[in-house]
Every structure is written in structure tokens, then in C-alpha cells.
Amino acid sequence: MKFIHTADLHLGMVMKHVTFASSEAHKERVYEIEAAFYRLLKHVEENAIDYLFITGDLFDHPHVGISKVDAFFKRLANLNADVFIVIGNHDTFLHNKAYNYLNSYKNIHFFSPDNTVVKLEQIDVYGMNTRDYSDATLAQMNQQLNRDKINVLCLHGDVTNPQDDHYLTDVKNLEKTNFDYIAIGHIHKHAFIRPHIAYSGNLEPVDFSETTQRGFIEGELAKPIKATFVPFAKRNFIVKTITLTTKDDQHSLREKLNEVIQPNEQSNDFIRAELTGQINADFKLDQDLFSLIKKDYYYLEFKDKTKLGLNLETLKKNYKDTIISEIIETAEHENNLDDESLWLALRTLIETEGAS
Ligand SMILES: [Mn+2]
Secondary structure, eight states, rough: EEEEEEOOOOBTTTSSOOOOSHHHHHHHHHHHHHHHHHHHHHHHHHOOOOOEEEESSSSSSSGHHHHHHHHHHHHHHHHSSSEEOOOSOOOGGGGGGGGGGGSSTEEEEEBBBBBBEESSSSSEEOOOOOGGHHHHHHHHHHHHHTTEEEEEEEEEEESSTTTSSBBBOOOOHHHSSSSEEEEESSSSSSSEETTTTEEOOOOOOOOTOOSSOOEEEEOOOOOSSEEEEEEEOOOEEEEEEEOOOOOOOOOHHHHHHHHHSSSHHHHHSSSEEOOOOOTTTTOEEEEEHHHHHHSSSSSSEEEEEEEEEEHHHHHHHHHHTTTHHHHHHHHTTOOOOTTTHHHHHHHHHHHHHHHO
């Protein structure tokens, strides 16, 4: 009795927090997110998975389009697996009567307040959509459980942070029940919050807030449950920090990037390079340079957090016989070069001078 647990596909989503080089690149990524779902269904077939739990936010918003929704469900209906779907907070449009026809697919099971359990030969699958969740129903379900069978509960919402807009209940309330596996959606980072209570996370990450591995949960329905996380995403979002010094220029910047970014990441992943440290005033970290470097990457964006560093020898030459060279020489004399107020004073003087 093999199962797969997935959630938060957000099919149809538009990616807002990634700056793609072109609209084609954006379209490609939207396509990849959908393709990940089809890849998963292929995996379901190839591995003879019996049960597929999709715990909410299968679709991102109501404007996905009927034809697309139809296509996804027809594909699901072709599986030999039984598919259980919870409606999350993003795909509430599935509650609309217009989608009642989806209930006619024999292997696809939805839940509603009137229909909280699907009983199959070996397993009973319980489910509550985000808007239908209540502790009272949970308690009721728990009382009804046939403990001789495997009991699975499907949910979508938060169970660890009461501040979340879609907070369901405290995980302790779930823990008190006798379900063998509780499959949850909503949090995109996969997590076994208990050995038998898990968020599957999403299949593909969507922005730089999602830098951990993405995939699904696969396992064997048994007492106790056997479940493991399977990495599946085609691309990762990766943040790298690169520390620059006043000795760096565009060539050494490239070298530093090459040192920390592996070749496979370079050609495959979403990379954000955060530049920190102090650089020379004549080293211009501008869009022209960034665009040039970006050409070597599938996706690279820069976050420039560098500060202007000061090269004392150059400053003394450039500001000969001024208060600036005087301050530097005094500091050298008094062995005071590490004093932060010195650097602050110099910076202020140079900036004021530059502005005049
Ligand atoms: Mn959600």
C-alpha cells in the first residue's frame, strides 16, 4: 500500500518575486511548475503508487481557466491510484457548484462537511477543507475510527503558528488522535512535525524565500507509517554571500562567484549573489557589469550590500595637503588606523567634498 503526499502545487501561479530576463523565461518557469505535477503523476504510475494525497492549494487562483482545470483532472482520472483532494485557501473556487462534475471521476475523492470520510477496502481516508476545519469534527472523526484499518487524515492550514491566517489547530490536538498518518498542506517547506504528521511542501520552489529542498513525501501505509521525503524539484533557489575587499575588481568578482557557485548550479538554479564588504570607489558595481556576468548563468541576481572602502594610500595622494591627508597621517602616527570613528570622519569628509 504505497502512497504519495503532495500539496501546494499552486498551478497557474504567476511568479512575482523573481526578475526574469524575459517574458519567455518567466513562461518557462510557470510551465516547469505545471510540468513538475505531470512528472509526479508519471512517478506515481511507474512506482505503482496506490494512493495520492493532494492536501490543498492544487491551484493558485480562480483564473486558472476551466480547460486547464479539466486537463489536470482528466490526467488524475487516468491514474490507477486513488486520489484524495483537500481544498486549500487558494483554490476555494473548487467549492463552486460548477465544479461538481469533478465528483464523477471514480478514483478522485473530495471532502465536504457532509462527506468527511472515504472508506476503501484497506484504508479510511478522512479530510477537511481549510474552510470546513473544526476541532469538534476532528474529535468526532477520531471517535469513529476503525482501528483495524489504516486511517489517514488530510488537512490544509497551519498547525504551529496561531498568527497564520489559516491556522487550524494546535498540532497537539492532532497528536492526541489515533490517525496513522496526517497529511497537511499550506507550509511550503516540508516538515515531519511528528513522525506521522507531515507537511509535504511544494514540488518546485517559487522564490528566494524557498531555498530549502522541495519534493514530496512517499511511503508505505502501515502501523506505524513509513514515510520519507523525496527531493524532486528541477531547480533550487540559492543565496550565496560574496565578501569583497578594496582589492577586488570585476575579474576577481567573477572568480569569487565561480568559487562559490558550482557549475551545475550555474546552469540550472536560481542564484542570488549578495555582495558584502568594502570596495574601492573606482570599482563600479553597476547594471552593465551585472548584465555581463549574468550571461553565464541560468539565473543570477545581485543584491549589492557593499560599502565604499577607503584606500588610505590613494586618499593621501588624492587629498594631498588637505585635512583628509592630515587626519590619515596623524592616525598612522598614533597607530590609530583601526578606529572606526576615523573611517567615519574620512567617509563624511570625502562625501561632502564630492557633493560640493
Ligand atoms: Mn495554503
